[in-house]
Amino acid sequence: SQQGEEDPQALSIQEGENATMNCSYKTSINNLQWYRQNSGRGLVHLILIRSNEREKHSGRLRVTLDTSKKSSSLLITASRAADTASYFCATVPNAGNMLTFGGGTRLMVKP
């Protein structure tokens, strides 16, 4: 069963625009992580945000976490064609330690 659900499932934007992806989850979490997957490749870790954190930045990435709404968002600013990939949120629940992935958002950035 999927703990996290991303929204939208697919997103197409122009280079230079911002991209926002959302993730909702069902149970209380220890932390939430975002991963990127380029076509035909393995997943690459982007950022981890803990349950007691509300916002985190890494370069052009900004992640927010709202534990009251059980949701997170990933913002990619000034997108580039190289950002084209699928983005997955993954949660580690308080009960248990297994990382559970959502279905992903497919982002296409047009040059």
Place this chain on the structure above:
Amino acid sequence: NAGVTQTPKFRVLKTGQSMTLLCAQDMNHEYMYWYRQDPGMGLRLIHYSVGEGTTAKGEVPDGYNVSRLKKQNFLLGLESAAPSQTSVYFCASERLRGDNEQFFGPGTRLTVL
């Protein structure tokens, strides 16, 4: 450092055949995982290992077996392949369970005819 490597990259099997997928990591990580990814879906955990000589079932373990004889290697076996096991298989390793990033291999694309 090579990180996490997987062999083979591609494989086609006939129903009923067996095979073993090999995962190796050179980061001295204790925890290792096998996932499968089906089209348009996220990853689902098959089996995992919290250390050399230990394995445990994940979300979708049926039809698979695993072994962790050496800390750096995690093997995934299919004893009698079925078309439902057509998928892309990813191995991952992690330093601290649940609290750190997981490092993924490039994947093995398996087709069962």
